[in-house]
Structure formats: C-alpha cells, structure tokens
Amino acid sequence: MARGDERAQALGQWEAVLEARAPTVLLARLLDVGPRVAVAEALEASDPEGAARAVEQPAGGAGAALRSVGGVMTVRRERESAGTKAAMPPRPRPDRHDFPTLPRRPIRMVLDGVSYLPNIGTMFRLCDAFRVERLYVCGFDLEAHKRRLLSAAAGTVGWVPWESRPDALGVVEESRAAGYLIAAIELAEESVPPEAIRSDAPLCLVIGAERHGVSAAVLALADQRVEIPSDGVGGSINLTTAAAIVLYAASRKYPLE
Numbered sequence: 001m002a003r004g005d006e007r008a009q010a011l012g013q014w015e016a017v018l019e020a021r022a023p024t025v026l027l028a029r030l031l032d033v034g035p036r037v038a039v040a041e042a043l044e045a046s047d048p049e050g051a052a053r054a055v056e057q058p059a060g061g062a063g064a065a066l067r068s069v070g071g072v073m074t075v076r077r078e079r080e081s082a083g084t085k086a087a088m089p090p091r092p093r094p095d096r097h098d099f100p101t102l103p104r105r106p107i108r109m110v111l112d113g114v115s116y117l118p119n120i121g122t123m124f125r126l127c128d129a130f131r132v133e134r135l136y137v138c139g140f141d142l143e144a145h146k147r148r149l150l151s152a153a154a155g156t157v158g159w160v161p162w163e164s165r166p167d168a169l170g171v172v173e174e175s176r177a178a179g180y181l182i183a184a185i186e187l188a189e190e191s192v193p194p195e196a197i198r199s200d201a202p203l204c205l206v207i208g209a210e211r212h213g214v215s216a217a218v219l220a221l222a223d224q225r226v227e228i229p230s231d232g233v234g235g236s237i238n239l240t241t242a243a244a245i246v247l248y249a250a251s252r253k254y255p256l257e
C-alpha cells in the first residue's frame with residue numbers, strides 16, 4: 001500500500017492533494033480507498049487531461065490513481081474542514097433472495113456469558129449490519145424465538161449465522177486453532193483503542209456480560225485487548241454500544257469482497 005494511502009486511511013481523510021513533479025497540481029477527492037477500487041474525483045486541476053485520468057481508476061488504490069497523473073499524494077486537510085463532503089458510494093439494500101450467498105466479513109463475534117435478551121437481540125442486529133461471519137452466544141442455551149430478543153433484533157435473527165455454545169473459551173480455543181486473531185473487547189491492562197485492532201488474519205471478537213465482563217481465561221488467551229477510551233464517570237459502557245464501536249472500526253479493515 002502506498003504511503004499516501006495509508007495516511008489517508010489512518011486519518012480517515014479523503015481529501016488529498018496531488019503534488020506533481022511538474023507544475024500540475026491536482027486537488028482530488030478520494031471517494032473510495034478500498035484495496036480493490038480507487039475512484040478519485042477531480043475537483044480542480046491545472047491539467048484537465050490528468051484530471052480526467054484520475055477520475056476513475058479500476059484498481060491499485062487511490063494512490064495509484066493519483067500517481068497516474070504524476071505525483072505524490074499527501075493528505076491536505078480533513079474532510080470536515082475542507083468544505084466539500086466526500087459522499088459514500090450508493091449502498092443499495094441487498095436483495096433478500098441473494099443475501100445468503102453474499103460474502104461475509106471473516107469476523108466471529110463471541111458473547112461471553114451475555115444472557116440479557118435485548119442485548120443479544122441488538123447483537124444480532126449489529127452482526128447483520130456488519131455482515132459478520134457468525135455470532136456465538138455462549139454460556140447458556142439460547143431460545144431464539146423469545147419476544148424480547150426478536151424485538152431488539154428487528155427481523156435480523158434469520159439472517160445471521162449463529163450458534164449457542166456452553167462456554168466462550170471453547171469457541172476461542174477453536175478459533176485460535178483455526179488461525180483467527182483473538183481480540184477481547186474489554187477495559188483491561190495493555191489495551192489498544194479500536195482503530196489499532198489487528199487485521200492480519202480472520203478475527204474473533206469476544207465481548208463480556210454486563211456483570212462479569214470477559215472471563216479471565218479468555219482474556220489470558222487474547223492476542224489483543226481492545227478498549228474504548230471513556231472520559232465519563234461511568235467507566236464502562238453498554239456491551240452492545242462497545243461492540244458497535246469496535247465492529248465499525250474492524251469492518252473498515254475487513255472490506256467485503
């Protein structure tokens with residue numbers, strides 16, 4: 001990945017300026033900096049031909065698109081302060097008929113002892129939204145037809161691959177043996193913020209229950225402990241809120257195929 005791409009991704013900034021070797025200076029807005037598709041929209045250019053070439057590049061990263069007009073990409077300013085908004089590409093809701101065949105992110109979500117049905121229902125909804133590979137409800141035998149679960153899940157229970165397991169540790173050990181990185185979402189020593197989550201292998205995320213948190217045995221096995229920095233008096237936040245924040249950060253690193 002080109003250095004400019006990394007910087008743009010790390011900072012979440014899609015405004016970039018192309019500093020050409022020649023006098024050409026192109027201001028471009030990166031619409032997508034995914035690994036497969038790079039689309040740069042030229043905003044201004046002293047070289048209209050170069051701008052046209054940068055408008056759409058099928059592959060190779062945004063850096064390649066910008067370099068194709070001859071230069072080095074540097075992040076110039078934040079999207080918010082740039083006065084121009086980088087719109088997301090259209091995201092049509094998937095057709096229900098095709099949905100089961102669509103790719104899912106290589107992310108497992110493990111609920112370690114979570115038994116409060118509205119929280120489990122919300123986790124179904126999140127796992128659907130981020131199209132995670134599978135949800136593991138651990139610590140008891142889940143009856144997925146319960147009203148409070150269905151109500152929080154908002155119609156997503158049938159769309160998320162899931163299973164109930166007696167304990168989270170078993171799923172974590174299995175996942176580790178299958179090559180998954182284990183990331184415990186927890187307030188813990190030596191934790192990293194969500195944006196520092198690793199993505200060099202499939203991911204197994206573990207989240208704890210309101211009372212007990214992630215079990216000590218799972219924490220001990222984790223490759224990473226991911227913590228959402230909190231500045232409030234409450235300390236911890238609701239587990240589904242924590243899961244949403246971490247899933248969002250992780251999903252940016254595991255784009256759907």
Ligand SMILES: C[S@@+](CC[C@H](N)C(=O)[O-])C[C@H]1O[C@@H](n2cnc3c(N)ncnc32)[C@H](O)[C@@H]1O
Pocket residue numbers: 185186187206207208209210211212213214226227228229230235236237238239240242
């Ligand atoms: C309410 S917390 C449990 C807190 C636990 N009773 C304690 O005091 O240590 C429930 C779960 O949400 C997740 N969680 C809550 N706040 C978090 C934070 N700031 N960072 C990471 N995970 C968090 C963790 O997985 C935690 O186990």
